Amino acid sequence: xxxxxxxxxxxxxxxxxxxxxxxxxxxxxxxxxxxxxxxxxxxxxxxxxxxxxxxxxxxxxxxxxxxxxxxxxxxxxxxxxxxxxxxxxxxxxxxxxxxxxxxxxxxxxx
Amino acid sequence: xxxxxxxxxxxxxxxxxxxxxxxxxxxxxxxxxxxxxxxxxxxxxxxxxxxxxxxxxxxxxxxxxxxxxxxxxxxxxxxxxxxxxxxxxxxxxxxxxxxxxxxxxxxxxxxxxxxxxxxxxxxxxxxxxxxxxxxxxxxxxxxxxxxxxxxxxxxxxxxxxxxxxxxxxxxxxxxxxxxxxxxxxxxxxxxxxxxxxxxxxxxxxxxxxxxxxxxxxxxxxxxxxxxxxxxxxxxxxxxxxxxxxxxxxxxxxxxxxxxxxxxxxxxxxxxxxxxxxxxxxxxxxxxxxxxxxxxxxxxxxxxxxxxxxxxxxxxxxxxxxxxxxxxxxxxxxxxxxxxxxxxxxxxxxxxxxxxxxxxxxxxxxxxxxxxxxxxxxxxxxxxxxxxxxxxxxxxxxxxxxxxxxxxxxxxxxxxxxxxxxxxxxxxxxxxxxxxxxxxxxxxxxxxxxxxxxxxxxxxxxxxxxxxxxxxxxxxxxxxxxxxxxxxxxxxxxxxxx
Numbered sequence: 001x002x003x004x005x006x007x008x009x010x011x012x013x014x015x016x017x018x019x020x021x022x023x024x025x026x027x028x029x030x031x032x033x034x035x036x037x038x039x040x041x042x043x044x045x046x047x048x049x050x051x052x053x054x055x056x057x058x059x060x061x062x063x064x065x066x067x068x069x070x071x072x073x074x075x076x077x078x079x080x081x082x083x084x085x086x087x088x089x090x091x092x093x094x095x096x097x098x099x100x101x102x103x104x105x106x107x108x109x110x
Numbered sequence: 111x112x113x114x115x116x117x118x119x120x121x122x123x124x125x126x127x128x129x130x131x132x133x134x135x136x137x138x139x140x141x142x143x144x145x146x147x148x149x150x151x152x153x154x155x156x157x158x159x160x161x162x163x164x165x166x167x168x169x170x171x172x173x174x175x176x177x178x179x180x181x182x183x184x185x186x187x188x189x190x191x192x193x194x195x196x197x198x199x200x201x202x203x204x205x206x207x208x209x210x211x212x213x214x215x216x217x218x219x220x221x222x223x224x225x226x227x228x229x230x231x232x233x234x235x236x237x238x239x240x241x242x243x244x245x246x247x248x249x250x251x252x253x254x255x256x257x258x259x260x261x262x263x264x265x266x267x268x269x270x271x272x273x274x275x276x277x278x279x280x281x282x283x284x285x286x287x288x289x290x291x292x293x294x295x296x297x298x299x300x301x302x303x304x305x306x307x308x309x310x311x312x313x314x315x316x317x318x319x320x321x322x323x324x325x326x327x328x329x330x331x332x333x334x335x336x337x338x339x340x341x342x343x344x345x346x347x348x349x350x351x352x353x354x355x356x357x358x359x360x361x362x363x364x365x366x367x368x369x370x371x372x373x374x375x376x377x378x379x380x381x382x383x384x385x386x387x388x389x390x391x392x393x394x395x396x397x398x399x400x401x402x403x404x405x406x407x408x409x410x411x412x413x414x415x416x417x418x419x420x421x422x423x424x425x426x427x428x429x430x431x432x433x434x435x436x437x438x439x440x441x442x443x444x445x446x447x448x449x450x451x452x453x454x455x456x457x458x459x460x461x462x463x464x465x466x467x468x469x470x471x472x473x474x475x476x477x478x479x480x481x482x483x484x485x486x487x488x489x490x491x492x493x494x495x496x497x498x499x500x501x502x503x504x505x506x507x508x509x510x511x512x513x514x515x516x517x518x519x520x521x522x523x524x525x526x527x528x529x530x531x532x533x534x535x536x537x538x539x540x541x542x543x544x545x546x547x548x549x550x551x552x553x554x555x556x557x558x559x560x561x562x563x564x565x566x567x568x569x570x571x572x573x574x575x576x577x578x579x580x581x582x583x584x585x586x587x588x589x590x591x592x593x594x595x596x597x598x599x600x601x602x603x604x605x606x607x
Contacts, residue, residue: 027417030549033542037416078414082353082354084358090292096341096344097296100341101337
């Protein structure tokens with residue numbers, strides 16, 4: 001399967017992933033816009049790593065391109081994870097606190 | 111010393127208590143709320159810049175007679191510079207932000223009085239307590255004092271959600287409280303670590319101690335306190351992982367309440383953000399942390415907003431996403447970026463209030479916020495539609511409105527700081543904001559009216575229309591003459607860096 005077919009298939013997959021809402025052109029367009037926003041902004045943000053290391057940036061951007069395209073459609077997963085479920089909110093809160101404190105404590109340890 | 115400074119906190123608190131006493135008298139509550147709300151914006155205008163020491167407890171350094179009578183290890187040491195009591199600092203930033211906060215507060219109270227036949231005193235109490243709490247946070251130079259008022263603001267926010275008629279209000283309020291029961295104490299723990307290390311909770315004292323090397327800024331305790339306070343800040347402002355609950359909070363309150371909630375969040379964002387920036391400016395990569403979470407907030411919130419079919423939730427997500435712009439300005443940490451961030455914060459308060467109240471009119475008329483069930487409302491209210499359209503343009507950053515000026519400043523600061531990627535992302539997010547708004551606007555106003563759509567209240571309260579006109583006028587004035595506020599912000603930032 002070539003890259004173009006993969007992207008087209010994932011766009012067709014939007015329809016099934018937003019099934020619980022009434023399917024309209026507006027919904028599908030919104031999902032596609034959200035998908036493209038995520039991909040473009042994440043890739044653009046990753047380029048900022050050039051301030052640390054250029055080679056590392058190239059590797060990470062290429063890895064992200066591969067991951068984001070093969071993982072499409074992403075937005076349905078994002079939407080599922082950002083529901084009003086207290087369990088999910090608690091999970092991400094604890095995860096963030098753990099990552100934050102760990103990276104600060106060990107990352108900056110002299 | 112300026113005795114008017116504490117009045118900005120004391121007047122709304124006393125008014126709130128009085129409103130509770132007259133809870134059975136509807137007319138009294140309306141008159142008293144209106145009078146207090148109209149007086150509040152006048153206080154910051156009349157106040158002079160300066161410091162207010164509660165109890166008259168100035169630092170020992172300012173009292174030569176007392177200082178000379180003390181042992182040399184006190185008079186010659188850093189203790190002589192420490193602030194003994196709580197200090198309020200009133201500068202150009204506070205003057206501008208508190209004035210506009212009170213203006214938004216007044217407009218929200220005015221809308222509530224106009225929309226409801228019976229004005230609940232308890233609701234007015236919560237609105238005024240929220241205003242008092244965030245004003246105290248902005249004025250205070252004491253991080254523990256800020257925390258206390260932050261908790262009061264959270265309780266007021268929860269109360270404002272509960273005052274709505276949404277079926278899910280109790281559930282969302284409870285979830286917000288549960289998450290707050292973790293976020294709040296973590297913030298307090300961070301402050302506790304800082305107190306243990308420095309011996310003071312006054313921000314100026316802490317900055318003095320850190321800058322003069324009296325405390326090791328690389329010590330694990332100091333860094334740990336940064337992590338905890340930073341996490342508490344994420345909770346307080348609604349950046350990830352709290353963006354979902356924050357947007358839910360906005361969407362469950364009544365529209366005027368949502369407008370006020372967003373204004374309170376912006377002030378909390380700025381006041382705690384400045385405190386963190388001042389105390390931890392020596393921490394390596396502090397900007398990276400702020401930029402990372404701000405970007406996540408913008409991207410996640412905007413992508414969720416565009417997928418939404420409930421316009422209240424959509425604006426809630428947009429409002430949270432817009433907070434990310436303020437964070438980017440703080441993260442870049444230059445004079446231009448910080449000025450732009452403060453300007454963006456101010457604009458955010460006004461624009462979001464316009465949109466919440468504007469779409470609130472739709473909710474008032476149709477009793478639904480589902481855009482799939484709406485349409486054709488431009489025939490009913492073309493003037494309101496135009497005001498809402500202008501509000502959306504301001505949020506998306508369309509010239510010559512205020513949102514354009516602050517976003518342009520942020521883009522310029524990112525470019526001049528060698529972060530063109532951030533500039534690109536900011537522009538991309540603005541485009542998506544525009545798309546999201548147009549989607550909502552088209553569905554509500556331009557699409558043909560569905561046959562089963564019932565207009566339950568066709569008479570829009572004049573108070574709501576007047577409020578929207580005032581808010582959009584502020585957007586236009588600040589867009590055309592941004593120096594009205596940016597000069598003041600720039601002066602404050604100059605002293606900060």
